[in-house]
Amino acid sequence: MxxxxxxxxxxxxxxxxxxxxxxxxxxxxxxxxxxxADNFFSIANQLILLRQMSMLTVVALGFTFVMAAGGFDMxxxxxxxxxxxxxxxxxxxxNNFVLSLTGALVVxxxxxxxxxxxxxIIGLPDFIATFAVGTITVGLKMLITKGNPMTFPADVSKAAxxxxxxxxxxxxxxxxxxxxxxxxxxxxxxxxxxxxxxYAIGGNQTASQYGGINVKKYRFMTFIFSGVFLAIAxxxxxxxxxxxxxxxxxxxxxxxIASVYLSTTMFGEGEPKAIGTFIGAFIICMLTNGLTxxxxxxxxQYITKGLVVILSVLTSVYLADKVK
Amino acid sequence: xxxxxxxxxxxxxxxxxxxxxxxLKGIDFDLRPGEIHALVGENGAGKSTFIKIxxxxxxQSSGDIFxxxxxxxxxxxxxxxxxxxxxxxxxxxxxxYFKVYENMFVGSEVEKSVMGIKIIDSxxxxxxxxxxxxxxxxxxxxxxxxxxINTAMKKIVEICKxxxxxxxxxxxxxxxxxxxxxxxxxxLNVITALKEQGISIIYVSHNLEEIKEIADRVTVFRxxxxxxxxxxxxxxxxxxxxxxxxxxNYNSYMRKNSYAEDSDVLMFKDVSTDLLKNVNFSVKxxxxxxxxxxxxxxxxxxxxxxxxxxxxxxxxxxxxxKDINPSPNNAIKNKLALVPExxxxxxxxxxxxxxxxxxxxxxxxxxxxxVLNSNSENKSTLDYIDKLSIKxxxxxxxxxxxxxxxxxxxxxxxxxxxDFEIGVFDEPTKGIDIKAKEDIYILMDELxxxxxxxxIMSSYLPELISNCDRIIVLKEGEIVGExxxxxxxxxxxxxxxxxxxxxxxxx
Numbered sequence: 001m002x003x004x005x006x007x008x009x010x011x012x013x014x015x016x017x018x019x020x021x022x023x024x025x026x027x028x029x030x031x032x033x034x035x036x037a038d039n040f041f042s043i044a045n046q047l048i049l050l051r052q053m054s055m056l057t058v059v060a061l062g063f064t065f066v067m068a069a070g071g072f073d074m075x076x077x078x079x080x081x082x083x084x085x086x087x088x089x090x091x092x093x094x095n096n097f098v099l100s101l102t103g104a105l106v107v108x109x110x111x112x113x114x115x116x117x118x119x120x121i122i123g124l125p126d127f128i129a130t131f132a133v134g135t136i137t138v139g140l141k142m143l144i145t146k147g148n149p150m151t152f153p154a155d156v157s158k159a160a161x162x163x164x165x166x167x168x169x170x171x172x173x174x175x176x177x178x179x180x181x182x183x184x185x186x187x188x189x190x191x192x193x194x195x196x197x198x199y200a201i202g203g204n205q206t207a208s209q210y211g212g213i214n215v216k217k218y219r220f221m222t223f224i225f226s227g228v229f230l231a232i233a234x235x236x237x238x239x240x241x242x243x244x245x246x247x248x249x250x251x252x253x254x255x256x257i258a259s260v261y262l263s264t265t266m267f268g269e270g271e272p273k274a275i276g277t278f279i280g281a282f283i284i285c286m287l288t289n290g291l292t293x294x295x296x297x298x299x300x301q302y303i304t305k306g307l308v309v310i311l312s313v314l315t316s317v318y319l320a321d322k323v324k
Numbered sequence: 325x326x327x328x329x330x331x332x333x334x335x336x337x338x339x340x341x342x343x344x345x346x347x348l349k350g351i352d353f354d355l356r357p358g359e360i361h362a363l364v365g366e367n368g369a370g371k372s373t374f375i376k377i378x379x380x381x382x383x384q385s386s387g388d389i390f391x392x393x394x395x396x397x398x399x400x401x402x403x404x405x406x407x408x409x410x411x412x413x414x415x416x417x418x419x420x421y422f423k424v425y426e427n428m429f430v431g432s433e434v435e436k437s438v439m440g441i442k443i444i445d446s447x448x449x450x451x452x453x454x455x456x457x458x459x460x461x462x463x464x465x466x467x468x469x470x471x472x473i474n475t476a477m478k479k480i481v482e483i484c485k486x487x488x489x490x491x492x493x494x495x496x497x498x499x500x501x502x503x504x505x506x507x508x509x510x511x512l513n514v515i516t517a518l519k520e521q522g523i524s525i526i527y528v529s530h531n532l533e534e535i536k537e538i539a540d541r542v543t544v545f546r547x548x549x550x551x552x553x554x555x556x557x558x559x560x561x562x563x564x565x566x567x568x569x570x571x572x573n574y575n576s577y578m579r580k581n582s583y584a585e586d587s588d589v590l591m592f593k594d595v596s597t598d599l600l601k602n603v604n605f606s607v608k609x610x611x612x613x614x615x616x617x618x619x620x621x622x623x624x625x626x627x628x629x630x631x632x633x634x635x636x637x638x639x640x641x642x643x644x645x646k647d648i649n650p651s652p653n654n655a656i657k658n659k660l661a662l663v664p665e666x667x668x669x670x671x672x673x674x675x676x677x678x679x680x681x682x683x684x685x686x687x688x689x690x691x692x693x694x695v696l697n698s699n700s701e702n703k704s705t706l707d708y709i710d711k712l713s714i715k716x717x718x719x720x721x722x723x724x725x726x727x728x729x730x731x732x733x734x735x736x737x738x739x740x741x742x743d744f745e746i747g748v749f750d751e752p753t754k755g756i757d758i759k760a761k762e763d764i765y766i767l768m769d770e771l772x773x774x775x776x777x778x779x780i781m782s783s784y785l786p787e788l789i790s791n792c793d794r795i796i797v798l799k800e801g802e803i804v805g806e807x808x809x810x811x812x813x814x815x816x817x818x819x820x821x822x823x824x825x826x827x828x829x830x831x
Contacts, residue, residue, distance in 0.1 A: 206670050207669070210664050211635075212655075213684070214653060
């Protein structure tokens, strides 16, 4: 009897693909754009790309905490606008950056506390509860602004503009801030008891509870992180735009989910890491940046982004089955 | 009369290789029509791999399979199933909010045609469900919601789920794990009934008593090889064990000393929860206390009450004379430890390496101002890998790659690093091999010698009798008996109390 041998990639190869597949994909896309899009591979464009991705990365870093603990936060995109206008309104009336920043952070914390209360403490399903909270923020921001942006006065505090527009030694400040936050989040998640417990909860919530971890407390904290990082990103965004836009930041939601999902598949471990989130956000923004340079119309960019996420999910699901 | 010369399955020289390692080699096996053929071996001996080849999960790397004399190569589970082979898995996979009969027909729903449109025929399914149950001699109301029936009944539903396909061969993987004595007997009767109806059965179990009771032949695996095929009249527990362990000398473990002192360290005072009813007992310093009862009698609920995982409705729990407000944190502060029953679900963090699983509970020990020192984590883990002889490639290996027994040792290490004083071990040896079991028994003896108190919940009586100073018997949430283990015919006495007046014919 003749046995049919199936064509099979070797196990080692699949393992490599599982561990570094998403990363390799990023490199291939990068090389592709470098070859076909003029100016893509220039320092100037790379700095623009880093600046473009900085706000997304910061939101996604906050979301990384939530997803590391096995949760989900659907309020981010809609809530960004509420923080934008809080920051803008305080800035316009007081022209005090510190006060405005504090106001934005307070709204971020309140948002996180609301999500945390509903999801971690009361125990509602995270997807629907945070989605509902996001919907409420839409109502609030429209109630306050009627949808109109608030433009900064000409004599606005320099610090308020520096956050989004400033440069240090030629490097945009948002890029520096992003890098610092990537390092901080890496440290918290990988080197502290807090991070370890968050990952444990994401790995097995019941076992964490049986092992004496205060699951409610740590899940609650992840939502606060998410809110605070959203607030930082909103301040960066508003400062960059020079006006507080109630609708700005709505794109954060899908891009954030995509970035952090890419992060969980990045090193084949099923846990999102800060550096993975950074690379995930880079891939997402690189697609926008590179496709724009290739003069691809923006609706195709959405289609491409969607396809990339599906491809990465598909490979990770396929490989999870094949490689034990 | 069935012809016993023709084997329904014949397997010749089967082997399986993963990454150059042969986990199974040169296995010959045959299954006769209408027999119960048991497979035994320590964890990692190759039983599971072998079953997975027969059920089409893996394809073999070498060797041939014949079904009714025809050579067959399974490419998929569906392929194996279409050859009449079905498996009853160790885990229960039922949809909790489906009715019993609906679960039985998941994937094989009975349909009827109404005006050309196919719709589900509930009446037909119920009728067939009842027929299957009748064949097994079991009574369940098929209209009940599945989450409301007990574990033993769920297991029966799992069996029915397989039977609706009218298989010729059924593989049972550890079917009696976590069942109490009475339910175990019932299930064995069901399996024997299947055999009498001409179904051929491959039976995998760690429980040698039940293998002796029902198996017609036994194949013993060791280190990926078949080391013995025992005929009915050769099956004794001693021969199975000596074949399983090879040259190693196996003396059935029996604890010799008692280190119980007079002072009570843990007291249950009239504790009631959803299931427990006015439970009173105490544990002494250095004592090993056994708690037994059938499934649903409240063993696990005692552990849950101590750790605040079930709400206490009335009564109180005292540790060293002080009442505590039960929660996982308070329990740990009061130096209690909990090794939960469901290792996969409640014990391990599957994606974490061994080291992170060990340090999970007392994480502060390896940190300064909240910052972890992973070198010292690895060092402590290595200590325990050594002390408990945990088989792993090292502290960095992901825990889900370890065998059940080794995972259990990791969970034990998680608590041992913290110097607990009262250990609550819920089914600590469930589904693990003999060697690991014995290691855990010796460890518990060692711990009690150090003055620690231990509560073991177990539905396997011989285990409690050989390890405990005292055994408490629960029935429907109440304590119905308490026994010192040093007395004659204790197993029989406990069984009588546990099963509540029912005569137990077997000794």
